[in-house]
Amino acid sequence: MIHCKKSTNEQGASWYSLRPTSIEIGLPDMIGIDAIHDGHILIVDDQPGNVTALTGLLVANGYRRISTTTNGRAVAAMHRAHRYDLILLDMHMPDITGLEVMKQLRAADPEHYLPVIVVTGDQHSRIAALEAGARDFIMKPYDFVELDARIRNTMEVRLLYKAVDESRRLMEQQAQHDALTGLPNRRLLLDRLENTLEQARRQQRQVGLLYMDLDGFKEVNDRYGHACGDRLLVQVAERVRNAVRRADTVARIGGDEFIVLLPEVCDVRDAERPAEKLLNVLREPFAMPEGDVQISGSIGMALYPDNGDDMERLIASADTALYSAKRAGKSRYEIARSLQ
Numbered sequence: 001m002i003h004c005k006k007s008t009n010e011q012g013a014s015w016y017s018l019r020p021t022s023i024e025i026g027l028p029d030m031i032g033i034d035a036i037h038d039g040h041i042l043i044v045d046d047q048p049g050n051v052t053a054l055t056g057l058l059v060a061n062g063y064r065r066i067s068t069t070t071n072g073r074a075v076a077a078m079h080r081a082h083r084y085d086l087i088l089l090d091m092h093m094p095d096i097t098g099l100e101v102m103k104q105l106r107a108a109d110p111e112h113y114l115p116v117i118v119v120t121g122d123q124h125s126r127i128a129a130l131e132a133g134a135r136d137f138i139m140k141p142y143d144f145v146e147l148d149a150r151i152r153n154t155m156e157v158r159l160l161y162k163a164v165d166e167s168r169r170l171m172e173q174q175a176q177h178d179a180l181t182g183l184p185n186r187r188l189l190l191d192r193l194e195n196t197l198e199q200a201r202r203q204q205r206q207v208g209l210l211y212m213d214l215d216g217f218k219e220v221n222d223r224y225g226h227a228c229g230d231r232l233l234v235q236v237a238e239r240v241r242n243a244v245r246r247a248d249t250v251a252r253i254g255g256d257e258f259i260v261l262l263p264e265v266c267d268v269r270d271a272e273r274p275a276e277k278l279l280n281v282l283r284e285p286f287a288m289p290e291g292d293v294q295i296s297g298s299i300g301m302a303l304y305p306d307n308g309d310d311m312e313r314l315i316a317s318a319d320t321a322l323y324s325a326k327r328a329g330k331s332r333y334e335i336a337r338s339l340q
């Protein structure tokens with residue numbers, strides 16, 4: 001850490017000297033001082049002299065990523081583009097007040113998190129800023145030790161908030177995806193299917209659903225081991241994903257069972273074509289460390305609304321058609337015949 005000392009000469013000119021101290025403030029394991037010093041800071045002040053002075057102080061205190069602007073009106077757009085970890089905001093600028101900048105920041109930030117420390121010389125605007133959502137304030141003229149501590153503390157909270165947010169996002173992603181293949185799982189598929197059917201109902205469109213089960217997958221496990229079976233499932237997922245359109249959802253819903261949701265179907269051929277393509281890509285041998293592995297897949301196809309006017313019925317129809325495809329000799333697709 002670096003300590004700042006203000007000195008004044010006989011003519012009244014002031015300067016600052018920097019000296020390192022041995023004081024290290026303890027932080028939770030999660031956010032170390034290195035991460036804090038790596039936080040991205042924006043300094044906003046209409047006075048270039050203030051910007052330069054504050055930048056110098058931050059650099060001296062170990063901060064590495066500092067951006068600046070003298071234009072308060074540009075702050076919201078800059079934050080949208082760069083997602084600063086901390087904004088040091090001058091409250092009194094001629095063009096726009098700090099309060100107005102915070103209002104624009106809140107509107108621009110989907111997280112609704114204002115990473116703002118206001119910089120002010122006036123007691124009243126300090127309270128107004130805190131009430132408007134600023135995390136903290138720094139009074140002018142600066143007390144350098146206090147300034148450093150407030151910036152560090154606010155940055156620590158900000159980075160913890162980001163870490164929590166990231167881990168929540170990760171957990172949501174894990175709850176909706178298959179851990180082995182990374183494909184959407186049953187839960188996410190049902191969610192998308194529900195939305196797709198709702199839209200199709202409104203627009204009186206058809207939807208296709210392909211229920212696919214690998215043929216002879218148990219034998220791969222038995223002959224080459226479970227790890228080889230797992231690697232095969234990953235490759236199958238990749239091939240299936242690459243064989244269909246971006247708008248289609250490919251989900252792994254069980255051991256060797258996949259569902260492909262086709263939201264853009266005008267007639268049965270629009271579902272038959274991808275089904276044929278999937279069967280073909282599965283017939284190609286899979287290169288494994290254990291040698292080439294040959295498998296195939298069977299598919300049951302159902303169309304909304306002909307084969308089911310809700311999720312459960314549509315999936316049940318496709319499942320029945322899949323059963324028919326298996327009974328008819330596998331490595332083929334069958335179209336559902338009736339409304340379940």
Ligand SMILES: Nc1nc2c(ncn2[C@@H]2O[C@H](COP(=O)(O)OP(=O)(O)OP(=O)(O)O)[C@@H](O)[C@H]2O)c(=O)[nH]1
Pocket residue numbers: 180213214215216217218219221225226227228229230233254255256326
């Ligand atoms: N390696 C691996 N195997 C799995 C996984 N989940 C389920 N299985 C196995 O996959 C097999 C699926 O069973 P089936 O569909 O009846 O096997 P199959 O040989 O493909 O049978 P058919 O569909 O009649 O051709 C079972 O042996 C499960 O133990 C997994 O995540 N990894």
